[in-house]
Ligand SMILES: Cc1cc2nc3c(=O)[nH]c(=O)nc-3n(C[C@H](O)[C@H](O)[C@H](O)COP(=O)(O)OP(=O)(O)OC[C@H]3O[C@@H](n4cnc5c(N)ncnc54)[C@H](O)[C@@H]3O)c2cc1C
Ligand code: FES
């Protein structure tokens with residue numbers, strides 16, 4: 453069943469014609485060409501597909517694109533503004549919080565979702581916020597440190 | 608080997624009221640499936656374990672994501688998410704056992720999508736919201752083409768991944784009575800990594816003291832150790848009306864094992880039921896004081 457759907461991604465309104473069974477992840481990558489959001493497991497386990505829906509982190513592989521209409525969507529491409537990285541991105545770079553980088557966009561978006569709701573997370577809260585993001589390369593510690601550094605940089 | 612593929616074809620149905628949703632379900636029968644957050648259903652569809660012709664989504668029905676207290680009872684709407692439970696001021700007080708449960712439930716990303724009602728309706732023996740809600744004495748308001756009915760949550764489950772919903776019936780609301788004064792509630796989820804894993808054993812206790820150390824009332828529910836979440840009636844009987852002591856709790860914890868009929872790892876699970884029931888009772892006792 454083809455349908456016209458309206459999505460507002462990173463502040464830009466898009467209209468795409470797609471099948472009702474397409475996930476938000478598929479539409480972001482295949483229709484909008486925003487390749488920062490990754491497909492890992494496609495079933496909610498790895499967090500690589502994390503985007504913000506209405507400011508909250510969700511697995512875009514478990515959201516139907518038609519159900520993401522009327523709500524602001526933020527992907528990794530929408531974080532930097534005027535050529536300046538988000539404090540979380542800055543802190544991850546400064547901390548060397550990645551190796552291959554596949555998990556990074558999802559990790560950053562999960563961290564962004566946390567700081568939106570809780571600007572000064574404890575170490576435990578930061579750890580909990582990325583519990584749904586798998587990383588095969590690092591030891592997770594640098595993400596947690598990066599999140600706390602970003603929280604400090606913001607004040 | 609199970610392959611994850613793109614979603615199969617379906618017709619997307621967007622009712623605007625619960626009544627309309629239930630009519631579509633009644634009319635389309637087994638061809639239609641209801642969807643709330645989709646975190647159980649969409650992975651199943653990608654694996655072709657479910658291939659509904661009609662996907663009836665509740666996301667377009669306004670006003671279903673509430674959590675409130677009304678006439679001395681907690682009321683949870685069908686679209687309230689696990690994250691809503693985590694951040695609700697109503698829950699944080701008297702129903703803190705549900706907040707504690709939300710904290711050990713999946714990931715932040717899943718909690719923003721997954722609903723409490725979907726967790727119950729999916730009826731996994733390990734469903735994390737089931738045993739704490741049973742321990743709170745929750746009931747479900749169902750509505751269907753034949754009208755409405757109310758059913759205790761512990762009677763809702765009929766087997767692994769099956770429930771007692773009739774054709775066209777859906778869960779319209781979860782309700783739980785306000786706990787009495789001097790009540791403590793505890794949920795212990797035993798799992799391999801804590802986050803993101805299904806419970807190996809889950810134990811929920813809601814215990815009320817009479818003002819001293821006498822157990823006025825207690826409800827104990829076990830998850831993942833029988834085909835459905837179950838109440839540990841023998842253990843409750845051993846405590847009710849009696850003075851709480853370390854020995855009384857150990858005796859009750861031993862009695863809780865009789866409620867467990869594990870489908871896998873029976874010896875280990877029985878042992879864990881005893882250990883965790885004792886631990887949960889001790890913690891609930893401290894909170895209730
Ligand atoms: C990565 C991952 C981690 C998870 N971790 C956990 C965990 O830690 N603990 C846990 O318990 N579960 C976990 N789950 C399972 C799942 O997230 C939960 O069971 C969730 O609460 C289901 O809710 P939903 O709204 O997404 O349900 P849906 O997928 O929308 O629906 C589930 C079932 O309930 C039915 N249904 C939904 N609403 C109604 C209604 N109002 N009336 C009648 N039927 C209805 C649907 O038809 C469907 O059969 C996890 C899932 C994933 C993918
Ligand atoms: S791709 Fe969505 S969680 Fe793995």
Ligand code: FES
Pocket residue numbers: 549550551552553554555556586587588589590
């Ligand atoms: S840096 Fe390689 S998966 Fe995280």
